[in-house]
Structures are given as structure tokens and as C-alpha cells.
Amino acid sequence: MGDISKKDRIITAALKLFSENGYHKTTVSQIANQAEVAKGTVYWYFDSKKELFQAIILTGIQRLASKIENRIKEEDDIIEKIKLIVMIYLEFFDKGRQYFRMFQEGMLAVIDDNFKNKLMDFRTKQAEFIAKIIEQGKKEEKIRLDVDSKDMAYLLLTMLTSFNSHLHYDNDFNIISKKDTIINIFLQGISR
Amino acid sequence: MGDISKKDRIITAALKLFSENGYHKTTVSQIANQAEVAKGTVYWYFDSKKELFQAIILTGIQRLASKIENRIKEEDDIIEKIKLIVMIYLEFFDKGRQYFRMFQEGMLAVIDDNFKNKLMDFRTKQAEFIAKIIEQGKKEEKIRLDVDSKDMAYLLLTMLTSFNSHLHYDNDFNIISKKDTIINIFLQGISR
Amino acid sequence: MGDISKKDRIITAALKLFSENGYHKTTVSQIANQAEVAKGTVYWYFDSKKELFQAIILTGIQRLASKIENRIKEEDDIIEKIKLIVMIYLEFFDKGRQYFRMFQEGMLAVIDDNFKNKLMDFRTKQAEFIAKIIEQGKKEEKIRLDVDSKDMAYLLLTMLTSFNSHLHYDNDFNIISKKDTIINIFLQGISR
Amino acid sequence: MGDISKKDRIITAALKLFSENGYHKTTVSQIANQAEVAKGTVYWYFDSKKELFQAIILTGIQRLASKIENRIKEEDDIIEKIKLIVMIYLEFFDKGRQYFRMFQEGMLAVIDDNFKNKLMDFRTKQAEFIAKIIEQGKKEEKIRLDVDSKDMAYLLLTMLTSFNSHLHYDNDFNIISKKDTIINIFLQGISR
């Protein structure tokens, strides 16, 4: 049938509810309701609430990663590449505000070694990806040489992933509207 | 007696447990146990688990604020003042790693309008405090004039408060050891 | 299976315990125990202890109502109809002594607008039902005309529903054994 | 001092709160607050919440009894005496609506053999008191002889004490406004 699979309906429902109300305030019943499946069905596709949550996080992160890699190819200039990364992250956070809100709240409840490793893997790959770009920038003499590329990459990544933190509590601080200031300051900071 | 008051014992115990295990995994029974008081005693001093949590957050924030204001007075040079702010924040996060871990996880469960307002008040005051310093830096021609002081202040504040976010999940990324890089990049970014 | 449904077992258990020990002294655990179901099962069928109580009251009231309406049809004589109503009520109270004991004790804890309305509806319908009979009695010149039918109906209803009040505290006063006296006095009072 | 004694303040506060919110919803803390004494003070004057409640009930009942006995003396005519009793009861209930609401709700929580006996004593005395009046009415040939005086007395008493039951749940049924109907029906019923 042209029906959306029940598994997909569950994921969509869970994403909506987790991000609106957080991991702890969301119950499996609510998810099942919203997805219009029986509670047991949720457990057919996912071993536990925790695993469902982890799956959603991982999916989101992978989407972000591939979006960045695809769009970055189309740009040649190193500085523009960095601008692009910053923008994609910021946009992603802005659109996925709720998405990352849930990330922070649920993490502690959900984390285990296996999941931690997956996150670290992703992070490491992202950092290496950015570090290569910065390295290239150094070769092109557009970025100053006195800072370690990997350090810079991690710093940028940390800044970006963490910027989102306060979006939730601080509605007045609109990151997107300030994105030029952010890019401006960061770039001036790393440029020769 | 030289005894520590029971209220203090409760706060200490709660801080320890909340920060080690998060808001949701910590039970009021555990707190009472750890503090060596009866469960009811917790409720004599705090109306609810939520209120206890809020009280701890607020106390921590206020301590940070007064530490900054006191130490900043002793420094004259504008650039050094900014460096100091960055350092105090980073040190605070590093020492209070657990402290802020609990902050993020518990927030969603605990937030209400009253509490939100208190947090906003704190943030606004901090931003104004930093903005004044930057303004002074502009007068002294040490900081570029083309960016709004308040924007810059908020940006710095957001960067700082949010940097802490990933400390928890990313044990390899030691912020303190990178603090010079951070300060360096930020300052080059905002200097003329 | 010939099994009684768990919901019914819960209701039966609750009725027994509420009426024996009152609303407040009865715990949900006791009810679950008595019904031989898990505590959670009680909450699967009823949202709260309060709602379970309300359901039981309402069920009882409805049974009384339909019993009266069915039996009254079989009787033609107006005076006999009234006698019958009085008797059914008194019998109901006597058999359901405990039933109404619980009614009084739990009421204050359980009452809310919605529930109040349901009770009022029932009462209004009963009064109208009785008023019609009295009205008919007037036409047949068996009942005196100088008292309002509805007033009389309400008075009878109030007398009847409230007679039960003191059964609990006054074991010596056996209503059933006095029912002829009661009917006698009431009827002679309202007869021409 | 011209001060009202603390004991009296406690009783007044308890009466107010018990009758407004019922026995179970009233806490000892609330009573202490309302009376402006410390919680411990309540326990200096009363061994328990239960005993405080019993004391209040007993006081109220005694007041009703003496009011009736005093006023009845002033009336000579037997029929008028009975009317008076009915009226005093109904008025008492009407004024003390809340008072008796609390009576019903708290009773089950508070009853013990000792207390039960005290209530029975009161009831017996009241019944005997009324029975004597009826007996006198028989002698004066104003009341029919075919019903036992004590039965009649108990019936009247039960009717009266129980009429109050539904005042609480049925605000539309104003007993006082119907008191003539009640007296009328009762009296005509028992008169020759």
C-alpha cells in the first residue's frame, strides 16, 4: 500500500513528542497514540524507549553530516567553505531547535558506552573533515599558521554544536540574525 | 553545635547526586539518605524536588556572578578584563562540570515562568556588565567599532555558557588546556 | 472463559472495602489485593481512586432507579405505588446499608462539578417521576390538593434518601421493622 | 490578659476548617496556622486530631440539646412544643449546615466505642425527651394512640437529623422554606 510504514510513523511521532516535551515527559503510550499504532508495536520495532531515542538522534546527526558534505563540494573558496559550514550548522539548529533540545535533556538517560562511541565517531569524522579544510586554508595562506588545525576544527565544532544550547532558554537571542557577526568574528580571528 | 545545618546537608547531598546522576535518576529518598535526614525533612525545607533543584541552580549562578564582578575590579586593562572573564567562566565550568551537566538535563523538567525569568535576569545583567567593558574598549580604541557592543557581549556569553555543553560527552576535549586558543581567536576577532 | 472480568472484580472489591471501611481508610493497594489484580490494573480501568468511587456510586443509583421504574409499572393503585416506592427505597438502604455509608463519607473527597451534576440529574428525574404519581393521585381524589406535587415529591425523596443517614451510627433503629409506621404516618399525612 | 485562650482559638479555627473543608482535607498545620499557635500547641490541648474533632462534635450537640430544652419549657401546648422542636432542629441545621457536613464526613475516621457511646447517650436522651412530650400529647388526646410514643420519637428524630444529609449536595432544596409543609405533613399524619 502507499501507506507509510508503521516504523516510520513511530519515528516521526517520537521525534515530534521528544522534541516538544523532552525525553522524560514523553511516554511510550503517547508515541504509540500519535503514531496510531498499538503500544506493543513500538516494542516490536525498538527494544526500548531508550533505543528509539538513540535511533532518532543518530538519524538526525547523519543527515546533518551528509548535508554538509554534499553542499561543501560545490564551493571552491576555502573561506566560503567555512562560512558554509557555519551557516549549515546554524540553520540546522534553528530549524531543529526542538531537535537538539531533546538531545540535551534525554542524553543522560540514554547514554551507554555503545551509544557514546557512535557519537564520538561522528564527532571525530566531522572534526577531521573541517581540519582538512583549514589545512587547505593554511596552504592557500588564507588562515594563520600559528594555531593547530585540529584544535581550530574542534573549537569551531564545539562552538557550533554548543551554540544551540541556550536557544531554548533564551528566545531573545536569535542566532540566525546574528550569523554574520559570528562568522565575521570567527573568521577575523583565524585569518592571517 | 558546630553541626552543619540540615538544610545545608540536603543541598550538598542534592548537588552531589543531581550532578552525578542527573535530575531524573536522582530520587528524593537518595538525597535524604545521603544527607542523613528523614525524607520528610527535605520537604520541610523545599516544597518539591523541582524547587530544590531550582534553588541549587540559582545559588551556583549567583556565586559565579559575584566571583566575576569581584575579580574584574582588580584588573584595569580592558583586554585583560575580557581574558579574565573568559578564564573565570571556563574554570567555573571545568570545576563545575557536573554542576552544569545537571543543569542541562534537569532544566526541561524544572522550568516554569518564574524560574525562567530569574535566569533571564541573570543573563541580562551579565550581558550588560560585559557590554560596558567592551564599550570602554572601543573608547580606548582597542576594540573594533563596527560591531554592536551588546551583540558582542551576548555572543561571548553564549559562547561561554554553551561551551560547557559538550564537556560531558567529549572527555577528550579539554577546554582549559585550549583556553589560550579560544581567547586568542576571540580577541583577534574583536580587536581593531 | 467463564472468568469474571478484571474490571468487575475491581468494582466488587472496591465496593466491599469502601463500604466496610470508608473511602479514606481504603487504599488502592487493598482494592487491588482484594480483586487479585495488580495495582496498575486498577489504574488501567479507572483514572483515579476518586473516579472509581464515583463510578460505583453512579452504578448503584442507576440500579435503584431502574428497579423502581420497573416494579412501579406493575402496580395500578396510586397509594400502592407510593407504598412501593417507599418500600423499595427502604429495602435498598437496608440491604445497601454499607453502600450508603460509604456514600456519605467519601462524598466530600470526591465531589466535583461534573459529578454533582450527574447526581442532580438523577435526583431531578426521580422527583419528577414521583411528582407525576402524586399528580395522578390528586386527580383520583386520593391525595389532598393543598400541597404542591413537586414539593411533596421532593420531601418524600429527601426523607427517603436521608433516612439512611443514621443507620450507621444507630444500629438499634431498624428502619425496615418500622416501615409500616413510616408509610402509615406519611400517607395519612398526605391523604385527604 | 483579655486574650481569648489558645485552646478556644484552636477550637474556633478547627470548627471553621473542618466544616469548610471536611475532616480529611483539614490538616493540623492549617488549624494551628488559623489559630495563630504553633503546631505543638494543638497537641498540648488535644491528644490527637481525632480527639479535637470529637470534642467539637460533642460541644455542638450539647448546645443543640440545651437550646431545645430551654426553649421548650416556655411553651405549654403540646402541638406547639413539637412544632418548636422541628423548627429548632431545622434552624440549627440550616445555620450549621457546614457543621453537620463535617459531622458526616469525619465520623468514620473518628468513631470509636467511647465516642459512639457518647453519641448514643445523647440520642437516647433526646428520644426520651420527645417521647415524653408525645406521651403527654396522647393523654391530652391530641395525638393518636395507635403508635408507640418511643417509635414516633425516634422516627421524628431520625427524620430531623437525617434531613440535613442532603442539604449539602442539593442546594436547591431549601428546607427552611418548606418547614411548614414538613410540620404540616408530620403533624397531620400523627393527629387523630
Next chain:
DNA sequence: CATGAATGAGACTTCATTCAT
């Protein structure tokens, strides 16, 4: 695959009562 009734451990909270001061 799918359902949803059933489970039960455990969480938060209340509050009558006590007792050292």
C-alpha cells in the same frame, strides 16, 4: 506483524505526631 490488557517496581509527596529547647 500487531494488539492492548496487565503488571509491579518505585517515584513523589503528605501529614499526624514527637520532642528538644
Next chain:
DNA sequence: CATGAATGAAGTCTCATTCAT
């Protein structure tokens, strides 16, 4: 007499998870 901090038993309710159908 009076206080109020402290106690802890007990109660209501939630919800992730299971399993017979």
C-alpha cells in the same frame, strides 16, 4: 506552657515493559 524542626510511615499514581491472543 509553647514552639516548630524533624520524622517516617503510608498513600496515590506513573509508566516502561511483557505476553497471550
